Amino acid sequence: MIAALFNILIFPGFLFLSILGLVAEFVDRKLYARLQNRVGPPFFQPLADFLKLLGKEEVVPEEADMRMFNLSPVFALAATVVAYLYIPLWGTKALFYFDGDLIVVLYLLMIPTLTFFLGGWYSRSLFSTIGAVRSITQLFAYEIPLFISLLAPAILANSWSLSAITAYYAAHPWFWLFNLLGFGVALIALLGKLERVPFDIPEAETEIVAGSFTEYSGRLLAYFRMAIDIEVIVGASLLAAVFLPFFLMANPVLGFLFYLIKIFLIIALLALARTVFARLRIDQMIEFCWKYVAPVAFLQVLINLILKGSILR
Amino acid sequence: MKVIDKVINWARLKSPWILHFNTGACNACDIEIIAALTPRFDIERFGIQLKATPRHADVLVCSGPVTRQIRDRLIRIYEQMPQPKFVIAVGTCATSGGVFDGCYNVLGGIDQAIPVNAYIPGCPASPQAIIDGVVKLLQSLEDSMK
Numbered sequence A: 001m002i003a004a005l006f007n008i009l010i011f012p013g014f015l016f017l018s019i020l021g022l023v024a025e026f027v028d029r030k031l032y033a034r035l036q037n038r039v040g041p042p043f044f045q046p047l048a049d050f051l052k053l054l055g056k057e058e059v060v061p062e063e064a065d066m067r068m069f070n071l072s073p074v075f076a077l078a079a080t081v082v083a084y085l086y087i088p089l090w091g092t093k094a095l096f097y098f099d100g101d102l103i104v105v106l107y108l109l110m111i112p113t114l115t116f117f118l119g120g121w122y123s124r125s126l127f128s129t130i131g132a133v134r135s136i137t138q139l140f141a142y143e144i145p146l147f148i149s150l151l152a153p154a155i156l157a158n159s160w161s162l163s164a165i166t167a168y169y170a171a172h173p174w175f176w177l178f179n180l181l182g183f184g185v186a187l188i189a190l191l192g193k194l195e196r197v198p199f200d201i202p203e204a205e206t207e208i209v210a211g212s213f214t215e216y217s218g219r220l221l222a223y224f225r226m227a228i229d230i231e232v233i234v235g236a237s238l239l240a241a242v243f244l245p246f247f248l249m250a251n252p253v254l255g256f257l258f259y260l261i262k263i264f265l266i267i268a269l270l271a272l273a274r275t276v277f278a279r280l281r282i283d284q285m286i287e288f289c290w291k292y293v294a295p296v297a298f299l300q301v302l303i304n305l306i307l308k309g310s311i312l313r
Numbered sequence B: 001m002k003v004i005d006k007v008i009n010w011a012r013l014k015s016p017w018i019l020h021f022n023t024g025a026c027n028a029c030d031i032e033i034i035a036a037l038t039p040r041f042d043i044e045r046f047g048i049q050l051k052a053t054p055r056h057a058d059v060l061v062c063s064g065p066v067t068r069q070i071r072d073r074l075i076r077i078y079e080q081m082p083q084p085k086f087v088i089a090v091g092t093c094a095t096s097g098g099v100f101d102g103c104y105n106v107l108g109g110i111d112q113a114i115p116v117n118a119y120i121p122g123c124p125a126s127p128q129a130i131i132d133g134v135v136k137l138l139q140s141l142e143d144s145m146k
């Protein structure tokens, strides 16, 4: 009981993840600023934003559905924190694992997007409704490539469990090179999942104010922002566990260090994409995902199947 | 309780999110406000971010005199912002009505409609003046909390 509470609230649960998430937000914003030749925010900026929002008045629009409006951010936060428990960090074993946890993690990571939709939809404001519909439309574009690109390494490892996949790639050191295509696909899909530039269509502040979050203020907005920060960490850890399974040390300190390097490498790649690209239109995004990203993901599956049938038999 | 209040106040001073609203300016002040938001001046150093919705904003940055038509909208936007909120009037028009003072359709400065915390004169106010005004507003808030 106490161990479970510790796992949920402190490590690797809520507290640890929030700190890591705030650090990740800072790294992202600072890198973005430096790439634009600016100084950028001070290191405490994400924390100050979070605390300020916690201390602000909460406004719930009269027409909004009280229950859904208030519950959505909490669900987003809870789902991302739970997903983290199943992802192997620096060892080959996650805290909890069973056969099929890859699918569970993917579905848990889908819940935040659904809460963005529900929160926006039940705000009953025009801007948030448009944002909500856009985020659910976008979901259909990136989710399939993400699933397929993550299932390809699973085929090679012959398991649906994240821990088993990591263990397999740790036992066969150079096999991760086969999955590089899938890694690219997963990165693109992660950009869509996190609603980052160039796929920040649901939040597009120059067109639809703030998308689903238009009506959110105060504490609820803080929860949503924290959920997104944590989602960054969870998404990056997921990609690191499946696609970059090296330096899995038995030594926790070194292993943790390499884990941090891996996830911050992925976060840096996301920040780079934010600087380099401009926002796409929703139809362009869907076309891009279905015409190019999904076929590449299928190609990765094909490659892995052929490898499995021929060389690695 | 004291400690929590202190922490929240610190956070408020370090992360003022602004909302820009044109109440009837000739547009020069707006261009200067936009210029102040560009990477050249990098106001993210002070934690300032431009937000598009009143629900997220802490500071309402108004430019221009209040026209009779915009008055109700200005008040509505002000009411939509969650507490605690602050208002900055940018430009001579926003502080007093400026060159538009006395027009049949103009009420005067922003303070004719909503309470204002800081005035930044200038026609138009330069980005440096705007940033200075915001920093001074934060400074005065910090002093008033002590």
Ligand code: SF4
Binding pocket: B024, B025, B026, B027, B028, B029, B063, B064, B065, B090, B091, B092, B093, B094, B098, B099, B122, B123, B124, B125
């Ligand atoms: S202060 Fe000058 S620049 Fe600004 S809105 Fe008035 S007339 Fe235009």
